[in-house]
Amino acid sequence: MADILDIDTLLRFYFRLNVSQKYMLELLAYKHQIVISRRTLQRKLKNIELYRKKNKTDxxxxxxxxxxxxxxxxxxxxxxxxxxxxxxxxxxxxxxxxxxxxxxxxxxxxxxxxxRRLRRRIYFNYGPNYTWHIDSNDKLKPFGIFINGCVDGFSRHIIRLQASGGGMARSIAYYFIEAVKCRKGCPRIVRTDMGVENTVLHKMQAFLRRSHQDNRAGNNSVMC
CATH class of the missing domain: 1.10.10 (Arc Repressor Mutant, subunit A)
Incomplete structure (x- = not known):
């Protein structure tokens, strides 16, 4: 059982993601083994001043x-x-x-x-390995399979495309590092969606770019 501080941290995190109270209770129970009633959840949210209808941003x-x-x-x-x-x-x-x-x-x-009409967008990229676009597909998750791919934004070259049966976040991070090793360097920018499975990858990219001096150093090297 996590202590109160850990619970408060989780509540702030899920509140920021706009998770409903019902789903929040399910996440706490099944993902963190924290079983509380809805009334207790409401009291904790009130104690840390997390309101949906109060304290609205200007x-x-x-x-x-x-x-x-x-x-x-x-x-x-x-x-x-x-x-x-x-x-x-x-x-x-x-x-x-x-x-x-x-x-x-x-x-x-x-x-x-x-x-509801498709419009062609203008896409600009400075050169090879400037931006890597990474995305996943979990439609086959019921069968224990998820697909992850990475494409170079300039040349449209497929850097990697794998199907895995392991943990999604761990596999994505592993494939990313393997691609970096193969190319002997990381891209200037990694672009993904805002899925939680990409969190580790974002941290790895920011770490690899931590010492660079351009405007895409550190956390600026990740786009969502």
Whole structure:
């Protein structure tokens, strides 16, 4: 059984990921062997001042964050994905507020997304091994298999493509290091989604780039 500090840390982590109380109880029980009642969970959330409807982030701060995200992704992301990004960033805001803000600051993007038409994006890459794109597919997880691949963003060369039956996070990290050894160096940027299975990989990439002097050193060498 974890102590109170560990439980509080887990609650803050899952709260930031916008996990519901029901799912939070299941995660605590099955992943961390911490069995508590819903009433106890609510009391603990109250003690560490984690509220969904109180202490909301100022809308000006939320708007600034949304505009910054739009500079990176353009008008590709809808309000549901932007709402998830706000939660991961630690902003306390409801989904409806994000939807209304996007309608105000990006009306053209909202109309384009409503049309449900694919639009070709402009992709630019500085050269070979500048950006590696890494992604996983777990559709075969019921059979004990998951697929992970890595592509060089400049040449579209497939750096690796493996199917594994082991732990996803451990296997992804292992394949990444093997690719780095094979190429005798890491890329300047690793781009993945925000799945928890990529956490170890992000730390390894940041460690490999920790001593570089360019603007993509350390944690800046990871993009999600």
């Amino acid at each position: 809308l000006i701060q939320v708007t600034a964050f949304l505009q910054k995200q739009m500079e990176k992704s353009g008008c590709l992301h809808g309000y549901r994905w932007m709402y998830t990004k706000c939660c991961i960033e630690g902003l306390v805001v409801d989904r409806e507020s994000v939807r209304v803000l996007l309608q105000i600051i990006d009306p053209d993007g909202v109309e384009l997304r409503k049309s």
